[in-house]
Amino acid sequence: MASTLITVAPTGAETAKADCPALPTTLNELVEAAKRCEAAGAAMIHLHIRDGEHRPTLELSRLTDAVAAIRENTGLIVQLSTGGAVTDPYDHRLRVLDAGPDSCSLTMGTVNFGDDVFMNPWPFVAELYQLSQEREVVPEFELFDLGHVAALHRLLDKFGLPYGGRVHCDLVMGVPGGMPGTTDALVAAVNALPAAVTSWSATGIGRTSLSVALAALSKGGHLRVGMEDTLTLAKGQPVTHNAELVERAAALATMAQRPPMSPDEARDLLNVKR
Ligand code: KMH
Ligand code: ZN
Numbered sequence: 001m002a003s004t005l006i007t008v009a010p011t012g013a014e015t016a017k018a019d020c021p022a023l024p025t026t027l028n029e030l031v032e033a034a035k036r037c038e039a040a041g042a043a044m045i046h047l048h049i050r051d052g053e054h055r056p057t058l059e060l061s062r063l064t065d066a067v068a069a070i071r072e073n074t075g076l077i078v079q080l081s082t083g084g085a086v087t088d089p090y091d092h093r094l095r096v097l098d099a100g101p102d103s104c105s106l107t108m109g110t111v112n113f114g115d116d117v118f119m120n121p122w123p124f125v126a127e128l129y130q131l132s133q134e135r136e137v138v139p140e141f142e143l144f145d146l147g148h149v150a151a152l153h154r155l156l157d158k159f160g161l162p163y164g165g166r167v168h169c170d171l172v173m174g175v176p177g178g179m180p181g182t183t184d185a186l187v188a189a190v191n192a193l194p195a196a197v198t199s200w201s202a203t204g205i206g207r208t209s210l211s212v213a214l215a216a217l218s219k220g221g222h223l224r225v226g227m228e229d230t231l232t233l234a235k236g237q238p239v240t241h242n243a244e245l246v247e248r249a250a251a252l253a254t255m256a257q258r259p260p261m262s263p264d265e266a267r268d269l270l271n272v273k274r
Pocket of ligand 2: 048084
């Protein structure tokens, strides 16, 4: 039976700890969240880290410690965000690969991001991609818009396949400024993906989380969920732990006859090093 890759994005860079004390921001909290989410059905973790004041940081020693701690305590594939926060400079975002993750996010273009702009000009995207090939890190292409799908065609045409030979994308839907979190937008984006794409997941931001998950499952995709993307299970029902979102995703996937895959199965899917 086919199965579903569930990626958990537990923290992100946008929510303040003061506004959401349940957000895992310390290393201990991240490890605890990772363990519970793995038990609930996650196979990969998309990590952003915070400093001692719970502020987003790309400090290399903290990234390296986080990668080691997640590897020591779970079997999850460790994906580091190279998106960081909208204020992070390009050189810090490139340096993320020095922390030796299994996978890294790689956003395929600039996008309005609420009141901010998430900058990903083509030369930066191309440099980060070539660095991921050189460092043998499996990228996950983050697609916030249909234009990003076009940029992925261009990238693969120009620089060839990623390290490992698999092409895995994540549709990030419902960001104010990006593509909407609708079934129509999901189908349009998936139908436009390059033929080289071997797997894709989708994540719906905010209130689009559930409908995007349902659309992704019905179109044959995988799922990303977590408190980076949504802080409520339903109107007036705050998420109190990332595992609640993973449990819900796992239940939907199981109902769709595509139960969650193990981290080992996910390593095979993405051709991540063991
Ligand atoms: N925090 C956003 C500006 C990624 O992780 O690669 C970017 C983001 C994407 O979350
Ligand atoms: Zn992220």
